[in-house]
Amino acid sequence: MKPSLAAKLLQVLSPWCNAPAWHIAFSGGLDSTVLLHLLANLANTESLPPLRAIHVHHGLQAAADAWPAHCQSTCDSLGVPLRVMHVQVQPGASLERAARDARYQVFTEVTGTGEVLLTGQHRDDQAETLLFRLLRGAGVRGLAAMPLQRPLAAGCLVRPLLDVSRAELEAYAEAHQLKWIEDPSNADSRFSRNYLRHRVLPVLTERWPQTTASLARTAEHLSEAQDLLDELAQMDLRAANQFSPFSWLHLPSLALAPLRELTDARQRNALRHWLTPLTRLPDSDHWASWHSLRDAKDDAQPLWRLADGDLHRCGERIWWLPSTWSDFSDASVSWPDPQNPLELPGNGQVQLTGRVPGGPLTIRYRQGGEILAVPGRGRRDLKRLLNESGLPGCVRGRLPLLYQGEQLLGAPSLAGLWPAPSDEWQLHWMPQTCDQGLS
Incomplete structure (x- = not known):
């Protein structure tokens, strides 16, 4: 006997039954209305986490102004509390993507530690996603389409209806006399997904009735293939994740030599696996920049600009610098109270320990030609000291220098590669991304 929709839903959600709360993304459309109704009824007979509905009002069309009231009425009848969240959709090339980004920003904000956000995407949505991404030339990760679950903030996003067809949802809604919102924009074939839904998939289904089920199954196969690629990436990255003497920077980095031993495809x-949590990945045409960075001469300092930061090469190591590092200012900063730490704009903080030097102190940054007194070695050119240390070139301009008037008193010692400038005091630097500083 075929299991009921409620039984299927309960089985899919069983791993999250001990979560502190379940949030339902409730647009008021067919999918989320059926999901909410199923969960509210299950809560009467099963021990489920507290249910809460979230409606995001995008303000993109006049008809949407009536939707919060409809959603409130539905939630009241089911005894589920509702939060209506208003968002401002940023204009851009893709209105669909901008609305999605605004919506998921809300979902991130409301999902607490260990909590689950449930969305109503179903098998037909999965088929549309695969076809849409296929036409855009996506790789295996993109063609794996929507996963059943993924991390969201400190919790998890789950799509429990991915194995349920739209026809099943319609049958359930009609059987329970549910009312739902029909978004007028869903009929607008100017939007790519709507074009696929109304103009392409019906033609394919007429010839191949199992089209949506087959496409969804293909997405599952590709998801498994992506899992295998991720396992291979983890194996290949173990050697490249070898120890860095500059771990105190807390910047992601990889040794280049182990990567060079791999084929270009590997x-x-x-790199895709390593970069995925750091930035939006480049398309195929931009991977030539990786080859330029990898094959540059040893004394070069090439970089690869990506959507959310830059990949730098310094010697035989590559470093990821997030775009937030561009907020750094190299203007000098006075230190009126050197007994306390000094915040540096976009560059963490510095602190003096020991006997604090007298006189007005300032923090400045390299201009070139600085000479530093090194105990046991006399006066040394700072540039040469930095070359000896191997400090990544992309960080050297951020090294804070302690001045007394126009006199350079010292710089933070680099991991013991040169001694502290004085036995009486030490300058400690804690870069903005560090949990531990450098003295």
Whole structure:
């Protein structure tokens, strides 16, 4: 006997039954209305986490102004509390993407530690996603389409209806006499997904009735293939994740030599895996920049600009610098109270320990030609000291220098590669991304 929709839903959600709360993304459309109704009824007979509905009002069309009231009425009848969240959709090339970004920003904000956000995407949505991404030339990760679950803030996003067809949802809604919102924009074929839904998939289904089920199954196969690629990437990255003497920077970095031993395809796979949590990935045409960075001469300092930061190469190591590092200002900063730490704009903080030097103190940054007194070695050119230390070039301009008037008193010692400038005091630097500083 075929299990009921409620039984299927309960089985899919069983791993999250001990979550502190379940949030339902409730647009008021067919999918989320059926999901909310199923969960509210299950809560009467099963031990479920507290249910809460979230309606995001995008303000993109006049008809949407009536939707919060409809959603409130539905939630009241089911005994589920509702939060209506208003968002401002940023204009851009893709209105669909901008609305999605605004919506998921809300979902991130409301999902607490260990909590679950439930959305109503179903099998037909999965088929549309696969076809849409296929036409855009996506790789395996993109063609794996929507996963059943993924991390969201400190919790998890779950799509429990991915194995349920739209026809099943319609049958359930009609059987329970549910009312839902029909978004007028869903009929507008100017939007790519609507074009696929109304103009392409019906033609394919007429010839191949199992089209949506087959496409969804293909997405599952590709998801498994992506899992295998991720395992291979983790194996390949173990050697490249070898110890860095500059771990105190807390910047992601990889040794280049182990990557060079891999084929080009495995290099790209490893880097995609490594970069995925850091930035939006480049398309295929932009991977030539990786080859330029990898093959540059040893004394070069090439960089690869990506959507959310830059990948730098310094010697035989590559470093990820997030775009937030661009907020750094190299203007001098006076230190009126050196007994307390000094915040540096976009560059963490510095602190003096020991006997604090007298006189007005300032923090400045390299201009070139600085000479530093090094105990046991006399006066040394700072540039040469930095070259000896191997400090990544992309960080050297951020090294704070302590001045007394126009006199350079010292710089933070680099991991013991040169001694502290004085036995009486030490300058400690804690970069903005560090949990531990450098003295």
